[in-house]
Amino acid sequence: MLPGKVVDTTSATGQDKTLQERARSSGRGRFPRAFRRLLKNPSGLFGLVSVLIFILAGIFAPWITPHDPLAQSLQTRLLPPFWDAHGSVSYFFGTDALGRDILSRIIQGSRISLLVGFVSVAVGSIIGVALGLIAGYRGGRVDSVIMRLADVQLSFPSLILALAVMAILGQGLRNIILVLAITGWVQYSRVIRSRVLSIREAEFVLASRTIGASHNRIMFRHILPNVLSPIIVIATFALPQMILAEASLSFLGVGIPLPTPTWGNMLAEAQNYVATAWWLSVAPGLALMICLLGINLLGDWLRDSLDPRLKNL
């Protein structure tokens, strides 16, 4: 039935009018209500604000960095942060051994980290959701093969797998996204499969099958919208894992190659100056940790709001 017809036929009585208003206000009010709930949750709010800051910093990095993140200067090398007697307000968090501005490199680093995080989560979720849908819906041998593959991958430490693959493929943005997506699909598949197993017997799926809908249509048009909540929740928890994995691989020298700044390779460079320039180690690590903490706290709130059953994820 078309929504327009509902309005036309029911607008006559006062009671229906109230129902319509309530329906309209509930549609309009869902977002403000969720936002008001978030305001009452300090950790969720901290998560949202910090994630927004990093996302905005990442998007607008080329315009907001105080200095060119790659510009080297021997005159300004190893300047301490501005609050130190030898520091300069122009270089807020100081400079590194090549005279590059730490703050600008952190901001540029957030762009790389978030880009790697979001794209690898997107690719991993597409692969994982598709395989989970197919495994759950088709069942039988296809299900067994996909789930055994997932078991095998889960038995393999993902960082070791990523290290081995990066050793072969070589450093680079595209390779790291590919590797992280490959290591990240399993969680989606397992959860989506278990949800699909219960949904595939639901009446609306049987009804679609009865009217002759194709398997693809049933999977992607009818079942998929019903498993979106867990996908969002898993993706939110996968994002910090991917960001941390990128930072770890870059720290180990197999992630994003120098001189492109990422939080991981900045910390790897900082290791050589722990005794002489402490700020090189502190600032990028702090940015990484606040970013991870923010996304995790936001994820906790999202999970509690959308799908508390995923508590043990």
Place this chain on the structure above:
Amino acid sequence: MGAYVIRRLIHTIFVVFAALVVIFVLVRLSGDPAAMMAGVDASPEDVARLHHEMGLDRPLYVQFGLFLEQAVRGDFGNSLRYGSSALPVVVERLPATIQLTVAAMVLTIVVGVPIGIISAVRRGTMLDRVTMIFAVLGQTIPVFWLGILLILLFAVRIHWFPTGGRGGFSHLILPAIALATFNVARVARLVRSEMLDVVDQEFIRVARSKGLTEQVIVLRHALRNAAIPVITILGLQIGHLLSGAVITETVFAWPGMGRLLVQAIQFRDFPVIQVAVLFLALTVAVINLLVDLSYAWLDPRIKYS
């Protein structure tokens, strides 16, 4: 139970086989293994001869068969960096990695479990809140950053511990803390939530009504029942610890298998990469198997289907 053990054994063999397939494919993807083994100074004739000797001119399934045969014999070729057989190069680094991992595991149990118990017993107090905030931070802090901060503070500033390397007990403390922190935090949170679940159950009320002391109730009744999920997580964390060991060993210049793997990757020393990855996969697979099998011993109520 017997069928379950057999099924898990088959799964473990399958995992190790899959690891061998991954290694075989990766090495083939990396280019011509013969050219790699021969080195940059080798003539095309030498490379061609080695190509033939290594069976690389034969069909892929024959090559895989040869690879499996060599793997079973532990022959992965010579390390490109050290010149000797790759297997002993990796094996001699094993004790350092085991020492670090075991130290981290001990720290996880000795620190994480009591923190979780105290938090649960003092639920809702300031102590509980502060502990849980630290637990959240402990689960978030990247291991390599924590390692650098520990060096900065305890080695560079106040000179309590050495900055890195392997030697006496003092060399072990900072790497073990860095590696254990994530697991301490995770176990503390898990013990707390499991204890809170258990203390509401009837047998605890019965124990309390019998007049048992709080200490006996917590340690003998509640903790015992909260132990299974904790032990499961501890077992499953071995994989995480080994991944963490790769990073921790790099930060603290700890001469273990993880650091060797990272160095081998930097030198593109593929024979060593193969052995190290296979060893790590094998260790994790065997520990996962042991953890699964230990359920039956811990909780006879668990049924295997």
